[in-house]
Amino acid sequence: MTSQLRINGIDVSFPFEPYPCQVEYMRKVLQALQTGQNALLESPTGTGKSLSLLCAALAWQAAMKARQQAFNAQASSAGGEKNSAAVELIAELERGFAESGGAWDPVRGAPRIIYASRTHSQLSQAMHELKRTVYTNHKVAIIGSRDQLCINEDVQQLESNAAKMVNCKVRVETRSCQYYLQYDLLRPKNDKDSAPAPLLSNKIMDIEDLVDYGKRTKCCPYFMSRDQKESADIIFMPYNYLLDPKVRYRNKVDLEGNVVILDEAHNIEQVCEDGASVELSSVDLAQCIFEIDAAVSGLMKKITADQQASSLSLEDLSGAEAQESLDFTVSDLFALKGQLLALEKAIDSIPLGSGDSAGPGFTKPGAYVLELLAQADITAPRVAHMLDRLDKILAFMSSTQGRLFRGTGLSRLSEFIAGVFPQSSYCDPAVSSASGSSSSSSGSSTQRRRGLPSSSSGLAQCYKLHIREVSGGHYGRSGATSAPAATVGFDTDASAAASSGPAGSGKPYRLLSYWCFSPAKAMLNLAAHGVRSIILTSGTLYPMEALRQDLQLPFPIELSNPHVIDRDQIITAVVPRGPNSVRLSSGYENRDSLDYQRALGECVASLCGCVPHGLLVFFPSYSLMSRCLDAWRSSRLFDRISSRKPVFVEPRRKAEFATAFADYYKRVCDPQYAGAIFLAVCRGKVSEGLDFADHFGRAVVVTGLPYPMWTDPRVRLKQAWLDEQRLATGRGLTGKQWYKQQAYRAVNQAIGRVLRHRNDYGAVLLCDERFATEESRRQLPAWLQHSVTVAKTFESVPDRLREFFASNSVKYPTRMGRKCACRPSNSRCSSTASRRPRLSSAPPQLTS
Numbered sequence: 095m096t097s098q099l100r101i102n103g104i105d106v107s108f109p110f111e112p113y114p115c116q117v118e119y120m121r122k123v124l125q126a127l128q129t130g131q132n133a134l135l136e137s138p139t140g141t142g143k144s145l146s147l148l149c150a151a152l153a154w155q156a157a158m159k160a161r162q163q164a165f166n167a168q169a170s171s172a173g174g175e176k177n178s179a180a181v182e183l184i185a186e187l188e189r190g191f192a193e194s195g196g197a198w199d200p201v202r203g204a205p206r207i208i209y210a211s212r213t214h215s216q217l218s219q220a221m222h223e224l225k226r227t228v229y230t231n232h233k234v235a236i237i238g239s240r241d242q243l244c245i246n247e248d249v250q251q252l253e254s255n256a257a258k259m260v261n262c263k264v265r266v267e268t269r270s271c272q273y274y275l276q277y278d279l280l281r282p283k284n285d286k287d288s289a290p291a292p293l294l295s296n297k298i299m300d301i302e303d304l305v306d307y308g309k310r311t312k313c314c315p316y317f318m319s320r321d322q323k324e325s326a327d328i329i330f331m332p333y334n335y336l337l338d339p340k341v342r343y344r345n346k347v348d349l350e351g352n353v354v355i356l357d358e359a360h361n362i363e364q365v366c367e368d369g370a371s372v373e374l375s376s377v378d379l380a381q382c383i384f385e386i387d388a389a390v391s392g393l394m395k396k397i398t399a400d401q402q403a404s405s406l407s408l409e410d411l412s413g414a415e416a417q418e419s420l421d422f423t424v425s426d427l428f429a430l431k432g433q434l435l436a437l438e439k440a441i442d443s444i445p446l447g448s449g450d451s452a453g454p455g456f457t458k459p460g461a462y463v464l465e466l467l468a469q470a471d472i473t474a475p476r477v478a479h480m481l482d483r484l485d486k487i488l489a490f491m492s493s494t495q496g497r498l499f500r501g502t503g504l505s506r507l508s509e510f511i512a513g514v515f516p517q518s519s520y521c522d523p524a525v526s527s528a529s530g531s532s533s534s535s536s537g538s539s540t541q542r543r544r545g546l547p548s549s550s551s552g553l554a555q556c557y558k559l560h561i562r563e564v565s566g567g568h569y570g571r572s573g574a575t576s577a578p579a580a581t582v583g584f585d586t587d588a589s590a591a592a593s594s595g596p597a598g599s600g601k602p603y604r605l606l607s608y609w610c611f612s613p614a615k616a617m618l619n620l621a622a623h624g625v626r627s628i629i630l631t632s633g634t635l636y637p638m639e640a641l642r643q644d645l646q647l648p649f650p651i652e653l654s655n656p657h658v659i660d661r662d663q664i665i666t667a668v669v670p671r672g673p674n675s676v677r678l679s680s681g682y683e684n685r686d687s688l689d690y691q692r693a694l695g696e697c698v699a700s701l702c703g704c705v706p707h708g709l710l711v712f713f714p715s716y717s718l719m720s721r722c723l724d725a726w727r728s729s730r731l732f733d734r735i736s737s738r739k740p741v742f743v744e745p746r747r748k749a750e751f752a753t754a755f756a757d758y759y760k761r762v763c764d765p766q767y768a769g770a771i772f773l774a775v776c777r778g779k780v781s782e783g784l785d786f787a788d789h790f791g792r793a794v795v796v797t798g799l800p801y802p803m804w805t806d807p808r809v810r811l812k813q814a815w816l817d818e819q820r821l822a823t824g825r826g827l828t829g830k831q832w833y834k835q836q837a838y839r840a841v842n843q844a845i846g847r848v849l850r851h852r853n854d855y856g857a858v859l860l861c862d863e864r865f866a867t868e869e870s871r872r873q874l875p876a877w878l879q880h881s882v883t884v885a886k887t888f889e890s891v892p893d894r895l896r897e898f899f900a901s902n903s904v905k906y907p908t909r910m911g912r913k914c915a916c917r918p919s920n921s922r923c924s925s926t927a928s929r930r931p932r933l934s935s936a937p938p939q940l941t942s
């Protein structure tokens with residue numbers, strides 16, 4: 095039942111009677127919006143944060159619209175007579191603004207709300223929350239890439255988003271995509287601000303809905319979503335569309351005077367740093383040279399074919415004339431190849447030392463990248479032209495080779511150069527001034543006015559360049575999982591050559607990493623565009639002071655909400671010893687001990703007998719999880735565990751995840767089993783934003799502290815960079831503090847899976863002796879610290895848990911079976927059970 099509230103002079107509709115912490119949360123959101131200030135708002139997972147955020151923000155936007163209409167009505171009233179209703183409305187809204195310290199701006203219309211989250215799945219959850227409110231009449235848009243929204247089968251098969259973008263552009267220009275033609279037919283021609291007719295229904299559609307809709311109507315979802323954005327009141331987008339200036343500029347995301355909300359912002363520093371960092375390998379360069387050779391050969395073929403078509407001999411037609419219609423010549427291609435060979439030579443000639451603070455390799459301050467690129471004649475004044483040339487070569491190859499051409503090398507080179515010289519890939523003055531990579535050392539006046547770092551000092555302060563040798567195999571943007579520059583297949587001969595070419599050799603290669611270590615760079619850039627308010631919110635933003643210092647923005651409004659649950663709905667036990675007093679620690683010196691791995695298995699087996707339904711077990715890493723699984727399998731422990739609860743393991747591959755997740759949900763609901771276990775990793779998909787309400791997650795076991803990999807040069811350099819900054823400014827975290835903070839943030843994120851709403855209850859078991867210290871307890875979420883006890887022996891734990899679950903199952907009964915939630919948010923489940931659990935006397939379930 096909808097509840098009507100008056101908060102800070104604004105009427106807010108909420109889908110049910112809100113809890114006090116929700117009202118407080120909405121008050122802070124409204125205060126930030128009304129006063130045009132930034133806010134850091136922390137509210138534990140399960141307190142209905144996203145719902146409160148949306149209700150408050152959209153209620154404020156509705157009030158702003160009403161004010162605008164009243165103002166217009168008053169301004170246009172005949173003969174200067176005042177419209178008394180409009181005057182009264184304006185006065186009332188002014189009072190509301192004055193109460194919260196806000197300013198009255200009679201001219202500006204209602205600001206837009208830009209709602210960003212980490213993944214599309216989290217955005218879909220937020221859109222689902224929006225559908226529960228009365229604010230569904232607000233115009234909603236979601237932005238996605240061609241990767242997510244393109245429905246042209248040929249384009250979908252291309253490897254990179256860059257290749258899809260170029261290929262799509264060619265198809266649009268040549269009008270050879272049927273979905274674009276249909277879109278073009280449907281969109282109103284004289285009103286560019288309107289969405290195509292079929293979408294004017296204002297239905298809230300997430301990415302999946304848009305794709306379904308596009309397939310049904312044979313109309314391009316990508317372009318429909320672009321049009322929707324133009325008139326939207328609230329635009330949903332993943333972080334990179336907002337925080338990466340290049341992507342933001344390309345997608346025309348207008349920030350001036352608008353409100354930016356960053357939800358699930360517990361990891362925002364890393365997102366900002368990732369968005370501003372780029373990598374290039376010697377394999378990419380070799381691949382790029384290979385693709386340019388193929389472009390030369392393609393261009394020669396085209397020239398010959400054109401000459402034959404016009405019945406002229408080679409002598410009759412000069413090269414220049416033959417290439418007139420193209421954007422580049424064979425000589426241009428040779429010149430580009432020369433530059434790349436020079437760059438390859440420059441990288442190869444760098445002596446890689448046996449080690450510095452980052453480990454083996456070569457490390458320099460960020461500005462060194464300019465020296466390196468200059469050796470290949472890649473300099474700031476020439477970059478815009480070079481990027482344009484690379485785009486044109488990609489377009490030419492896409493149009494002549496079709497899906498056989500992937501263009502991975504060219505795309506990666508283009509991305510790298512645009513990352514080093516961001517202002518050259520677009521022409522946004524505010525962005526240019528904030529980019530910190532122009533040739534000027536003094537910085538523009540706008541830059542100085544806004545307190546942004548000046549150019550060369552920005553480079554030196556924010557970046558490090560690191561070059562290292564990597565053994566053959568796979569690497570990705572963050573040194574992770576994507577494939578190396580892929581085989582390029584142009585035709586049969588080229589394919590054969592490519593398979594033995596640069597990408598397929600498996601030899602060691604050099605990886606050049608240009609890493610940004612200052613999250614402030616992206617945030618200051620955002621602020622420089624005149625954003626009205628930036629609201630950062632998450633289940634945990636602790637410690638806020640460190641976050642504020644990292645982002646270098648003022649956040650005058652702050653909130654750290656308590657949980658909505660009562661004290662007796664959570665039990666937390668540190669378990670320093672397993673059965674038979676075996677020491678539990680996933681520390682480096684102990685993790686390979688078979689005794690430890692088996693003791694951990696014994697703990698899990700024992701917990702299967704006393705935790706009802708769903709049990710989530712988090713490991714610090716995939717490698718430790720798989721070593722423990724091997725140990726459990728070799729000793730039949732695994733059989734003991736799985737005979738009680740079927741075991742599901744978080745897969746590394748995205749494609750397999752949805753199936754594992756849906757199967758776990760089904761098993762938990764299946765009366766034939768006593769629930770199920772999901773073995774997962776901290777910082778993995780299970781620990782980030784997925785919903786394990788009620789019986790889907792009755793207990794979370796954390797098996798260790800997930801410190802970042804200390805052998806990772808990026809982690810080492812980040813620590814060294816923080817120490818340097820601390821020495822220079824006396825502010826900020828030390829490298830060591832940051833390192834520890836990363837581990838506890840990941841733990842707290844995993845813990846957040848267990849309590850998802852007011853009537854939920856659950857247990858947290860911290861099975862590592864390092865959690866037993868007072869300092870460790872202080873790093874845990876504030877709402878849970880009161881419940882932490884250290885178990886003297888493991889044997890005392892099961893009885894306490896049985897007691898806890900017995901009493902709470904009476905107090906908070908959950909219906910299983912037909913009524914249970916068998917489908918996680920945003921995943922398709924074949925079960926016929928209803929989607930979300932409804933507790934007899936409880937308000938609807940809240941999600942993060």
Ligand code: SF4
Pocket residue numbers: 240243244245246249261262263265266271272273274314315316317
């Ligand atoms: S127009 Fe749409 S469907 Fe066609 S290639 Fe481009 S993104 Fe894909």
